[in-house]
Amino acid sequence: MITASGKPRQRRASTWQQQLAEAVTRPEQLAEALGLPPERLGASAAAARLFPLRVPRSFLARIRPGDPDDPLLRQILPVTEELTEHPGYGADPVGEHAAVRAPGLLQKYRGRALLITTSTCAVHCRYCFRREFPYTEQIGEGPRWAEALAQIARDASLEEIILSGGDPLSLSNARLASLGRSLAAIPHVRRLRVHTRQPVVLPDRVDEGLLQWLRSASLPIVFVLHINHPREIDEAVAEACAALRATGITLLNQSVLLAGVNDEADVLEELSQRLFRAGVLPYYLHALDPVRGAAHFAVPDERARSIAGVLAARLPGYLVPRLVRETPAAAAKVALSPRL
Numbered sequence: 001m002i003t004a005s006g007k008p009r010q011r012r013a014s015t016w017q018q019q020l021a022e023a024v025t026r027p028e029q030l031a032e033a034l035g036l037p038p039e040r041l042g043a044s045a046a047a048a049r050l051f052p053l054r055v056p057r058s059f060l061a062r063i064r065p066g067d068p069d070d071p072l073l074r075q076i077l078p079v080t081e082e083l084t085e086h087p088g089y090g091a092d093p094v095g096e097h098a099a100v101r102a103p104g105l106l107q108k109y110r111g112r113a114l115l116i117t118t119s120t121c122a123v124h125c126r127y128c129f130r131r132e133f134p135y136t137e138q139i140g141e142g143p144r145w146a147e148a149l150a151q152i153a154r155d156a157s158l159e160e161i162i163l164s165g166g167d168p169l170s171l172s173n174a175r176l177a178s179l180g181r182s183l184a185a186i187p188h189v190r191r192l193r194v195h196t197r198q199p200v201v202l203p204d205r206v207d208e209g210l211l212q213w214l215r216s217a218s219l220p221i222v223f224v225l226h227i228n229h230p231r232e233i234d235e236a237v238a239e240a241c242a243a244l245r246a247t248g249i250t251l252l253n254q255s256v257l258l259a260g261v262n263d264e265a266d267v268l269e270e271l272s273q274r275l276f277r278a279g280v281l282p283y284y285l286h287a288l289d290p291v292r293g294a295a296h297f298a299v300p301d302e303r304a305r306s307i308a309g310v311l312a313a314r315l316p317g318y319l320v321p322r323l324v325r326e327t328p329a330a331a332a333k334v335a336l337s338p339r340l
């Protein structure tokens, strides 16, 4: 690969599959790699038993060593607060169980349905609303999409299919291409969307095979990335985004508004600026879904609205993400209006 400065980038030491396999999964490993005081990890082993720690080395390298409050670290470090129960916080925070149309196929909104393609992610985000998603119940030990595909084929109102998970880019390029072909063969499916964090946490995932698939796919493809903080976008991520864009796909980003991570207008303004430089437009800024174990990330609505108001006052409209909340029964994500 050629970098922006025109110099060939160093040859990659390992493939993305190796990097996935070598992700850090033990809190002690993390403490050692970052030079963190062990007392910060007191009860995190217990939290990690509920939802395992998982972070690829390439993301780890963007965390500031020795800073227990680093906003990237906070997204992935299991902490004691996760063990406290809070009223209103549960296993199915946005009513997905009621939205199951076929194994692994969820539909809440008109015209688009979401396919759970895999349970695997490169990183485990502590605030993930699918922390307790019953993956095995939905997709078994390995993905079985036949029923979901049959259901999509039967329902002519489904124009857009969203590949989700887990992270769909955990699948091999061959499987993605094959799933893409099956969907493209259904005449009423017009768009394919991919919700993924992998180009961000594991930029080497954007390999030649993936780009080949995107260049040759017959359906228009939209990638919705998931980036919460400007420091997540390093040079390798910017290169991965540029390579994705060069295939002609549309690149958007969704963030979750997280206390202690990005609940400052300055941080989100910088995020929008960096996204734009990387060829990505901000799409949604999600209010936290009330999943068990994540209450310490909550930002009060009033504060969320005033942050959104500051962004709206500072940035062109196309760089302002829409502040929304996912609710169990509404016909769309519900907008929280910015306080101006």
Ligand SMILES: *Cc1c(COP(=O)(O)O)cnc(C)c1O
Binding pocket: 099, 106, 107, 108, 109, 112, 113, 114, 162, 326, 332, 333
């Ligand atoms: C968020 C979500 C979508 C996508 O909604 P958009 O507003 O189109 O981005 C689709 N299906 C489900 C179940 C969702 O949760």
Ligand code: SF4
Binding pocket: 121, 122, 123, 124, 125, 127, 128, 129, 130, 165, 166, 167, 197, 226
């Ligand atoms: S990458 Fe997405 S699905 Fe995976 S843990 Fe993070 S938020 Fe959840």
